[in-house]
Amino acid sequence: MKKVLTVLSEWGYWGEELVGPLEVFDEEGYQVDFVTPTGKRPVALPPSMDPTYVDPPLGKPVVSQEMADKVQILDDLSNPRLDNPIMLSKWFPDRPYWSSPKFLREMEAYYKALDEVQEDLEQYDALLIVGGSGPIVDLVNNHRVHDLILNFYKMGKPIAAECYGVTCLAFARELEDRKSIIWGKHVTGHCKEYDYLDGTGFVGTDLNMGPPPYPLEYILRDATGPDGKYHGNVGKEISVIVDYPFITGRSTPDSYMTGKMVVEVLERGLRRYGW
Secondary structure, three states: OOEEEEEOOOOOEOHHHHHHHHHHHHHHOOEEEEEEOOOOOOOEOHHHHOOOOEEOOOOEEOOOHHHHHHHHHHHOOOOHHHOOOEEHHHHOOOOOOOOOOOHHHHHHHHHHHHHHHHHHHOOOOEEEEOOOOOHHHHOOOOHHHHHHHHHHHHOOOOEEEEHHHHHHHHHOOOOOOOOOOOOOOEEOOOOHHHOOOOOOEOOOOOOEOOOOOOOHHHHHHHHHOOOOEEOOOOOOOOOEEEEOOEEEEOOHHHHHHHHHHHHHHHHHOOOEEOO
């Protein structure tokens, strides 16, 4: 049985971006384990459960009634599937401050702990990072998430990310050279045309950030460098890119295809797709 480790924000994931890959993995008989930054049960963003919600940049509803029902069932507290996710903050070590009086010893302990965690990760065949606005808060600049990604990268295992979850790949860097692991790679992700002008919000707060705090497209263009490329595929309904070990999906409509490409990579050795 293949096993996929799935990372979810505690500040709101977009429903279909979990449901899509999850249904694909379930159909294949894969085991899916969930992990969140502090072990809290993840919650879906309310608009991703609302079939009347009109996506401002696209100017149309993006949640079907069928998908809204599926997300509501998964999000309901009576459904135990998302209960008790793995606590990333307990699983992965904290990185010491440079100013620590015992910095060298603490860094030695830090790297030793990461080696031990890598042994835990050998049971998994792939990693998935689910998107939505929540990752902006607790995944994108979370060094434990970066270390999780780097461990899968070192093992040469597939790493999939959707929407704003792709930002985590851009910021996953070794401390020594600080070069993004997607340097020289082809990726997709939330394009500038899809960014909100207003209304970026998070579960558990009334905060409206207005537009997203960063344009993901610009980050990905810079992180891939001159020999890689960001693909927005604006005007195309689907945008999923495979440049092994990375599988990236642009946004909500790409969720099922992202899951299918993970299966293609694991079962049939796919190494390149979409570019």
